[in-house]
Amino acid sequence: MAQGVLRRPQPQWLPPPADPMFTLLLYCTEAAGASAVGMYSLLERREYTIPLPDPPISNRTWIGSSHGWIVTADDKSNLILLNPITGEQIALPPVTTMEHIKPIFNQDGVLDKYEMSYYNGLIPRVEETPYEFDLPEYREVYYKAMLSSNPSSGDCIVMLIHQPYSQLSFARVGEDHWNWIPIGLFYTDCIYHKGWFYTVSVLGAVDAFNLNGPSVVHKRILKDMLTLGYEQMYIVQSPWGDILTVNRMTIIPRNGNPEIEETELYTSDIVVYKADIGEQKLVKMTGIGDYALFIGHNTSSCLPVKDCHMLMPNHVYITDDEYLGYLSLDISDGMLEFTAWKITLSNVVSPEPWKSWLPPIWMMPNLMKTGFQDQNNGGD
Template sequence: MEAPVPDWSGLPADILISVFQLLECPDLLRSAAVCTFWQKAYSMFRRSGVCPSQQTPCLLYCTEAAGAKALGMYSLSERKSYSMPLPEPPISNWIGSSHGWIVTMDEKSDLMLLNPITGDKITLPPVTTMEHVKPIVNDDGVLEKYKMSFYDGELPRVEDTPYACPLDRYGDLVYLKAILSSDPSAGECTVMLIHQPYAQLSFAKVGDAHWNWLQMHSFYADCIHHDGCFYAMTAAGAIDVFDLNGSSVVHRRILPNLVRMLEKCYIVQAPWGDVLQIIKEESLDPEQPDGETYVTAYEVYKVDFVELKRVKMRGIGEYALFTGKSTTSCFSLKDHPGLMANHLYFTHDDHDELLSGKDDPRDIGVYDLENDTRTNLVDPEPWRTWFPPIWCTPNLAKAGFPDDNGEAQ
């Protein structure tokens, strides 16, 4: 006699919701299609504002198959690609990803936060409120270009010749990376922007009317939010801390320059508490006779704030690193078994290369920190070269900020 088929539709709602909290994003979205009861439980779960924990990063990209109004999403937990609609208005690029939100720009290079899963949007202050930007309007008062001035915070101020830039070109030229302090869905959030000229910092809190320039230093390479402050690292390995919680900015340099200027470096807080620096190095491939082929290598260092030095690590054990335009991150394989231990997942984020070669192939893959080898993430690669693919950790929480019509989203 065959055992009866379990009736999963009879699960109590509270148990079902507890199960939902454990699911990866693709499984959770599919769960609503199981039956009417599950669909109701799923809707109740989404309205509760509770977001499933321990989501594994996905790769967002544009693809010919999805078209201009959709995004591709490659799930690392399932090793499978999906497509999802791209909310209006159209975006022209993205420059950051944190807490499941991507930092996008429109045709005028104004920045906006977008949750690609829920479609929630949060506008940020306009370009013209940034320190180095002035609007150029025509005789009818219509905005035509931006004039960018070239100076930093050193005194006496020395300015290079300003540059008049088309509206839709400004963001690609100027924005290097954006980092969020927290999940905008949950409340207050600050956006830290690394930008030209001279890789400086500006920030804006959600709801602010303008950007705030941090003029202390220049040539920043990466930034994270840690223990209530922003930790920004320069291309020479120095680390500055910015406390933005009071009425005025508190700045401290807690690590001096350690090396010569690097081509690419990253900062991340590890789950076990240490702050790590990741160095990306490119060198000519000796096995290629053309002399124009480069090989990429990554090295990971632990920062010692007591001895004011960094110590090279042999590996990161049962953890995986993520680098690129997204916030640099470190994930435990205990919570994310679909990832590979002691590996670094990278996307192409060299600003000059992305800018000068929008149609060039993108360097995206997985780097083995033990064997110093790399593999492609997926083969064949489904993404178009523009926008450059970016990591995003799905977030299904709905935002509570007002939309453009003044209503809660």
Template sequence: MEHIKPIFNQDGVLDKYEMSYYNGKIPRVEETPYEFDLPEYREVYYKAMLSSNPSSGDCIVMLIHQPYSQLSFARVGEDHWNWIPIGLFYTDCIYHKGWFYTVSVLGAVDAFNLNGPSVVHKRILKDMLTLGYEQMYIVQSPWGDILIVNRMTIIPRNGNPEIEETELYTSDIVVYKADIGEQKLVNLTGIGDYALFIGHNTSSCLPVKDCHMLMPNHVYITDDEYLWLLEFRHKRRDVGIYSLENNSLSNVVSPEPWKSWLPPIWMMPNLMKTGFQDQNNGGD
């Protein structure tokens, strides 16, 4: 990557990485570079989004990374990342019909088409929030709307501000519809017979009629509070099921087995490859 430089020891063995801090502003202003040990290098990356199955050969990967939650992309077969010096503090990304859509901490939505020789960029929704909360997500709904999800977390202190607790949990989730024409966010009271999945994974919205174990009008969450995960790797992760109807958070299972790094993600298996569908149809 453009802002990452490998550092080799006297024997020519890769020892560290050095990351330069700068953004797309001209003239460029650089802060003091930061050195990462090899195990720490994962901390440079926040989230990656694929345009298609990499085996197709024409896959593009969009990456949200340090510093300042910027964007870079690469195509399968390339040997480098392409920096997009346009925006800062992106938190989530989806791919839909040839475009990557990103959301920032203030609710701004940018669209990027990377299929041509140059990057095509559109600001489709301006900053909608006056304060940046812990995490924002962008979701393509099955009914066609772009959803923006605002997730807020708190640190419980049992009423005593002098007591420093080391467990973080989600206190509130608000779901908005992005009204591109009116340039505003519309607060939704619920999502009906659908369930949301947010975290380090691709943010998704699924109909519960196709997945009978899911609860409608609920948000399934995993822990992706970046700084918290780095500082308190061995504490309980913020994982649960949030009801949009009564604003309550419940456990996925009890007792909860996740207590340390790495943070979990939601995964949707391909039933065609597991043989599940053949078994249901009477096959082997």
């Protein structure tokens, strides 16, 4: 397979911002080294290597992709926005400003650990025993992050789903603290649409949050819909106007099959629902027609394939976002044919070049510059 090195200034083949024809797969690879990533272009069916600024990407994890930016966590678990195409970075507020976190210093006064308290917004407050994390270990409690807009606009909010209990916190780019939302538990995904963040929970409930005023405005727009909780529920704004929720079931095969590694994870089923807000019900869909779904740590999206010859209609393109995916497991990534009767998995890139410790992530490139260029990480 052809491979190139992507060098700045902007390469001519890259698209305008948020062009669905240019969905890319970003991944870490041994060949790229500690300070670069591999990138696979679905349009060109070609791999590129992208050099990235410090801190080295090998010392980070990523937990979100939105508007052409990747949300990364460094070795102190501070969050940094990174545009892999332009090389710009924006430090988000330090982890020590989060509601549930207390910094712990060693005898020399150096930050050594984080202590996380286990409680939620229910009153009276009930707290479990706090737990101490090493600095890089704490980033494992981040589930997913998404942006309200391109940070280049100068008015961007980052929503974070995190432990304890998969709650929500948000921060405005350029401010110095995180804001806890003491409403709701066990969220798994979030999107932003026309001034509102929409979240979905493990039971399929959909909440809406408006963060543009002096206080948080919350609406429960769909009650709990499922009797069993699923950690991998997604929420998608469809191009035709419906809110979709996606239930992705992942299994670890039982022992006894000599052809399957015991540590491999597999997506066993995908169920897509239309959220009928008026009737307060989920309507199971039997197909998505000439559209493709992209799910994983990226902002979940549904894209038309009419003018995108490289995309398969009625398919779900997936990358792993399981918590177990960070435990050096071999993850199944690729695309699924979505029908009412069967799920068929095939690889988008074969052989898979990425490291299993950091699953790949979907993104759409963004070439717009911001006024935050060359900021370093968030500090202690």
